[in-house]
Amino acid sequence: MVVRLSDLDVADVSGMIAAAVAVIQIFIPLALPLILLGVLRDEQASATTTSAVSWSVIGRFLHSSRWPTLLYADSAAIRGVPRHILFITRMKTILAVLTAIAAVVTPLGLYETIVENDEWTENVSFHYIEDPSEFGYGTPERMDLPWSRLCGFYVPMQCPNSFSNVTTVSNETHISSHIERLDTRVPQYVIDAFQSGLKDQEDSVSSIFDIQSRSYTWSTADDRMGNTAWDQGRPYPISTFRMLKSNVLANDYLAVEGLVVDMKNGGIGFRNHSAPPRTPYGSTWSEDLLFIEPETACVDTNLTIDFMIPRYTSEETASFTYTDLVLTDRGGFANLNTTYPTYETTNTQHNPQLRERAYKGAWFNNALSMAFLNVTNIKNESDPNSRAFSYLNSHVGKQFPLMSKSGRQTPHLILSVNELRISTLFGRYLDGLDEGIEARNGSILNVTIEGEEPLYSNPFNITFEDDFSLANTLCSGKGGADAANLDNFAAECGLVYGAPSRLDNESSPIVFEPGSKWSIPMYSCIMTAKATIKRVTFKFNGTDDLSALKVTEINDKVYPNEESKPLWGVERSDSDLADVRPLWGLVSSPDQGNISLYTLRKESLYLPGYADGFVRFSPNGGLQNLPGVDFYVKGITSVFQEADSSQYLPDYTGSMNLAMNRRWQELSKSANTTAKILNLIWTDVSANGVVGTRGLHGAIVQDSSSNLEKRDMEKSGPASNTPRVRYMERRVRYRWAYAVPALIVLVLTAIIAFATLFFVLIGRASMARMRQYLNKTSQGRILTTYLYGQKGEMFASAPPTSPKLARTSTRRWVQNVGKNPVTVAEAPNDSLIINGPQAGQAQPLLQPNPMMQPQPYQPGPSDGNEK
Structure with a gap:
């Protein structure tokens, strides 16, 4: 790997410098002793003469270097040395090595980062930031649009x-x-009622009337043909839809014009984006935002549709994308619980029982499929002795053909090797298989068509219009004729055909090889939507537009007690869901004058309404401008529409996008993750459909020339309180893993310091004792004591010339005998010869040497002062 200068940071350079210093610290103590040896002159082979004090200095210098350890000299010996002495002397080497390592490694942990300041800044002025993306470019300026209903x-x-x-x-x-x-107008007192609860929330929290359609137009009622014109024929606004951009694979928190979009889990938060003034390193803060998020539950039917890609292409199979199409019982038939499932339809705001609803849809789908295929029977209402599920003609792994030998299959089952399908129609994989084909001649192409018998006889006359269609209603739990109240929330059910996955796992999951076998799981799912308040954390740094705003966290708001939870209100009427879509919002109290309400104090509200399949996102938009009660229902019905039935939405099947296909393959492996697919599609579509207009950046300012309000102005009035802001600053941080060698050195140093203090306090390590042992181990003193028989501190022919010399033993010794020349030589018989002028003990130190005759020492009158 090539390391360039641009790849290095401060910590790397610091470590390199420390390594160079460590090398120098090792090299110099090794080199200087060699230089000292070079300047010492031998009078003859292995014989060197210098002063006694010089021998002490030379000994100290040589033995304090690393050469004794490298050459295993006497001072580095191990054998014969008591363990406590050996341990203490070895600690010096160990600490030297550890210190050198720490000097190199420790700086590598340093790095610079941008962190939050420790202090919060109050009353920061926020300003609008423009979205330079497709969402900002494609969102028209906000006019003072009235609401229409x-x-x-x-x-x-x-x-x-x-x-x-x-x-x-x-x-x-x-x-x-x-x-x-x-x-069509909505009275102001109605608007005020459903915004009254905002006074108990942060200024950043939106109401139902802060939600606008991202795209809109104007319409005039047609009073021709005898129709009654509403609003006396005046133009009134209506919501429309145009797709701007798909972010379904983003897997991130996104900030787009008017919204915070959670593409990790699903959900959109309403916010007209603003930010504090730009700073060198940015800022961060948190806000409470109104979120509408989908909630989906899926149950595995334990049935799969399996097929194989044709091995060869021929005239008979040229038009087939797959062969051997079968329905496989993975336990959905063989292990079906024959007890009819039920769930509670009251108190749904606290316990919506979504999984129980999805299970009922799956159970009904499987039970009717079993009857269609004659796997089991249904109860004969005219026979009191009849009972359902009296026999079972299936087992786990049994396959039921869905394709005739000629390749004919149900015309309503449109599957592909690389598609995910979502449909509100349960059991559609069987539709038409109980019908045969009559033989006929002389068609337009003059082709003879041979007759075919039905694949299945359908002995109990199961129909899709009267029987399978009930699965959707039984799952959602309501219809258009049910009351528009708090318990009947908007929901849609359907069957999800997961993205096909390979059965053999022998190649890439997105390589569709001839002869490969594939399997499509089927899930029964229910989707609804709920309003909640979430705590969102922002970070702003970079250019002064929305591209510099990052959403770092989205969390559920935590309430300290029950009373602090929001109070939700839902409009009360005596109408059916098909006729009235109730208003909802945050209210201050159940009493809102002449407006009758259902109220609920809870973290979230499952939104009321009815997903009838006709209200969906399209350019036509509808007949009103009240997106707060429409858009989440449009999002739900848009998710469950047939994948190729709308030219206004992106292709969410994955057939045209291999990345999406692979993502859906991964998520459709289980029921829980399949629910996430639906949530992400709902979020992606809804983010293109609506925009939030409440912000924190001041009052409405209008352009008098065009009467258009700028998008950077807040629709609901100025914010009185802005959130506290933390500004970012540059700080030095450290990766503590690199501090391990330094920490070891510090621990050992602390132990040594404690031991030192202990021995000093008990008097075992005084300065006097240290001087004594230094003198005892001084090589020059040992030599002169051996040669002259005394230490050399006290005897002298004349008193010391100064009190300082009298008080300092080293100076007295140097003054008396330390300057005397001493010769140290090695004899051929491995003996050490010590010699000095007028020394009485001038003889070999280790063995007698007859060739050396000692000379008696006769002190002269000036020995103590000049030598």
Whole structure:
């Protein structure tokens, strides 16, 4: 690996410098002793003469270097040395090595980073930041749009608390309306009621009336053909839809014009984006935001659709994308619990029982499929002795063909080797398999078509219009005729055909080889949406636009007690879900004047409504401008529509995107992760459909020339309180793993310091004793004591010339005998010869040497002062 200068940081350079210093510290103590040996002159072979004090200095210098250890000299010996002495002397070497390692390694842990300041800054002025992405470019400026609302499914009806005057008459066979005035406006007191709870929240929290359609237009009621024109024929706004960009594979928190988008788990938060003033290193803060998030539960049917890609292409198989199409019982038939499932339909806000609902859809789908295939029977209502599930003709692994020998299959089952499908129609994989083909001649192409018998006889006459269609209603738990109240939340059910995965696992999951076998899991899923308040953390740094705003965390808001939880209100009426989509929002109390409410104090609210399959995101938009009650239902129905039935939405099947196909393969391996697929699609579509208009950056300012409000102005008035902000700053940080050698050195140093203090306090390590042992181990003193018989401190022919010399033993010794020349030589018989002028003990130190005759010592009058 090549390391360039640009790859190095401060810590790397510091470590390199420390390594160079360590090398120098090792080299110099090794080199200087060699230089000293070079300057010492031998009078003859192995004989060197210098002063006694020089021998002490030379000994100290040589033995304090690393050469005794390298050459295993006497001072580095191990044998014969007591363990406590050996341990203490070895600690010096160990600490020297550890210190050198620490000097190199320790700086490597240093690095610079940008961190939050320890102090919060109050009352920071926020300003609008523009979105330079497709979302900002494709979102029109906000006009002072009035809200418009229409009610009634079959005929116009009077909406709750509206200015309209409509009388509706209905009986068993007919429903009609008498219209005196039809007004689409939403009264201000209604708006105020559903925003009243905002005073108990942070200024960043939005209401239902801070949610606008990202795209809108104007419409005029057609009063021709005798129709009654609402709003006296004046133009009124309606919501529309245009897809801007898909982020379904982003797997990140995104900030786009008017929204915070959670593409990790699903959900959108409403915020007209603003930020504090730019600083060199940025800033961070947290806000409470209103979030609408999908909640999906899926249950595995334990049935799979399996097939094989044709091995060869021929005239017969040229039009087939797969062969051997079968329905495989993975336990969905053989292990079906024959007890009819139920779930609680009251108190759904606290216990929606989504999994129980999805299980009921799966159970009904499997039970009807079993009857269609004659795997089991259903109860004969005309026979009191009849009971369902009296026999079972299946086992785990049994396969049921879904394709005739000629390649014919159900025309309603549109599958592909690389697609994920979502449908509201349960059991569609069997539709048409109980019908045969009659033989006929003389078609348009003059081709003879041979007749075929049905694949299955369908002995119990299971129909898709009357039987399988009930699975959806039984799963969602309601229909359009149910009451528009708090318990009936918007939900849709359907069957998810997961992305096909290879059965053999012999190659890449996105390589569709001829002859490979594939399997499609099937899940029963239910989706709903809920409103909640989340705590969102932002970081702002870089350019002064939305590209510099990052969402770092999205967490559920934590409430200290029950009373601090938000109070949700839902509009109360005596209407059906198909006729009225109730308003909802944060309210201050259950009493909102003449507006009748259902209220709930809870962390979240499952949103009311009815997913009828007709209300979905499309350019047509609908007949009203009230996206807060429409968009989440449109998102749900858009998810469950057939994958190729809308030209206005991206292709979410994965057939045109291998990355998406592989992502869906991974997520559709289990029921829980399959639910995430639906949540992500809902989030992606809904983010393109709506925008939040509440922000923290001041009051509305209008352009008088165009009467257009700038998008950087807040629709609901100025924010009185902005969140506390922490500014970022540059700091030096450390990776503690690199500090291990230094910490070891510190621990050993602390132990040594404690031991030193202990011995000093008990008097075993005084300065006087240290001087004594230094003198005892001084080589020059040993030599002169041997040669002259005394230490050399006291005897002298004249008193010391100064009191300082008298007080210092070393100076007295040097003054008396330390300057005397001493010769140290090695004899041929491995003896050490010590010689000095007028020394009485001038003889070999280790063995007698007859060739050396000692000379008696005769002190002269000036020995103590000059030698």
